[in-house]
Amino acid sequence: MPHELINIQDTGMGVAPELVPLKIHHPSSTVRSFLAILTESIYAGIEREPQNWFHPSEWSRVNALKVEKRRKEFVLGRCACKLATSAYLEEPHLEHLVINAGIFGQPILRFLSNHHPELSITHTDTVALAVASEQGCPIGLDIEKLTDRNTDFLAEHITQRDLRLLAGLTPNVNHAYFRAWTIKEALSKVLRCGITIPFALLELEPPTLIDANSFYCEYRNFPQYRCYSWSLGQYLIAIVAPRNVSLEVDADILFSRLVP
Ligand SMILES: CC(C)(COP(=O)(O)OP(=O)(O)OC[C@H]1O[C@@H](n2cnc3c(N)ncnc32)[C@H](O)[C@@H]1OP(=O)(O)O)[C@@H](O)C(=O)NCCC(=O)NCCS
The missing domain is CATH 3.90.470.20 (4'-phosphopantetheinyl transferase domain)
Known part of the structure; x- marks a missing residue:
């Protein structure tokens, strides 16, 4: 089932x-x-x-x-x-x-x-x-809709290191900011802290590409967790799980539900 x-x-x-x-x-x-x-x-x-x-x-x-x-x-x-x-x-x-x-x-x-x-x-x-x-x-979820809204408010949360790591996997800086944000917010839900801590603490480790729309990465200071990240049309979705489990989502079905 x-x-x-x-x-x-x-x-x-x-x-x-x-x-x-x-x-x-x-x-x-x-x-x-x-x-x-x-x-x-x-x-x-x-x-x-x-x-x-x-x-x-x-x-x-x-x-x-x-x-x-x-x-x-x-x-x-x-x-x-x-x-x-x-x-x-x-x-x-x-x-x-x-x-x-x-x-x-x-x-x-x-x-x-x-x-x-x-x-x-x-x-x-x-x-x-x-x-x-x-x-x-524990699993943490986050979704953001990509917009061309100003990303200045994210600058204190997303480090230059985060941006460098995502540079080759994202079409532009705006996308990289929002993608990193979802990856960090999803972890903040698992940790229950939300945005009450500086998100710079939730720095990424180098991502591993899964396919054109998805990758997974770990966290520099929280190595027990892994995040799976999808870029599906206008949406960015992040799912965090303990690192020692493997996680698969049917992204085609997910995408068809997002954009009915
Ligand atoms: C968790 C958080 C980052 C989510 O941000 P958001 O932009 O609202 O994002 P989302 O739509 O992705 O998630 C919202 C959902 O996250 C869940 N959530 C809220 N706080 C959470 C927390 N500390 N841990 C895990 N999940 C949380 C809720 O279910 C919420 O939806 P609901 O209020 O409709 O039930 C943000 O709400 C936050 O920072 N909350 C913490 C505030 C806090 O810790 N206050 C201190 C109380 S002592």
């Missing part, structure tokens, strides 16, 4: 939320993990029938969000996370899978089960990704 493209369930809203095939292997075992993606096309349906997706306590939190962009990102992120978790736990009732925020803002599951997965969420204004992975194998 995890390695096929599957429909988790039909929510009755005419949209079949889907997973992107994700395989994580440790030398001695396969790590149970699910990656879900949702785009804004499903948003109106969720808002119409929130009871199919949210526990009342979660929906009150949604209703407290006054900025429309934040509300939409939060809803899509939570729903992607519920879909990944639903597949992980084989629990069809999304509204029973309450995704709270931990003390650092990280997603935490509240559910009657002692097999809780680790969770990670990322969103832009139109797309959200979430992963549910076996406890003890």
Whole structure:
């Protein structure tokens, strides 16, 4: 089941939320993990029938969000996370899978089960990704949409060394900045620190090319983690996993979900 493209369930809203095939292997075992993606096309349906997706306590939190962009990102992120978790736990009732925020803002599951997965969420204004992975194998996700917006605000976080390492693998400096940013943000989620630490600490090691759109790299100060980075159309996606597992994502399916 995890390695096929599957429909988790039909929510009755005419949209079949889907997973992107994700395989994580440790030398001695396969790590149970699910990656879900949702785009804004499903948003109106969720808002119409929130009871199919949210526990009342979660929906009150949604209703407290006054900025429309934040509300939409939060809803899509939570729903992607519920879909990944639903597949992980084989629990069809999304509204029973309450995704709270931990003390650092990280997603935490509240559910009657002692097999809780680790969770990670990322969103832009139109797309959200979430992963549910076996406890003890933390995964960090990040997505950014490439724009020609000014990258000055990234200059203090991305070092000249980072830029040099990415120079041959990225079409321009703007791309290199955003790519390095996603690679660092994904690690900051695994570490739970977010942008509260100088991202210069999260310097990259030389990347290894996988194919024209992807590479993986490690981190100078956090050698226990490895990041897989994809450039898919306008989107940059980074997934961080412990270095001693191998991770494969079906990038063609991921891309087709990003740009339906
Ligand atoms: C983690 C962080 C870098 C993500 O930045 P962003 O630009 O909002 O990026 P994304 O859309 O990719 O990710 C957002 C999701 O990351 C998750 N997240 C937030 N803080 C997190 C943390 N410390 N660790 C792991 N995941 C975290 C949340 O699920 C969030 O989505 P939600 O709020 O809708 O649930 C940023 O939110 C951050 O720095 N948070 C930390 C703040 C902090 O530590 N405060 C101190 C509290 S004591």
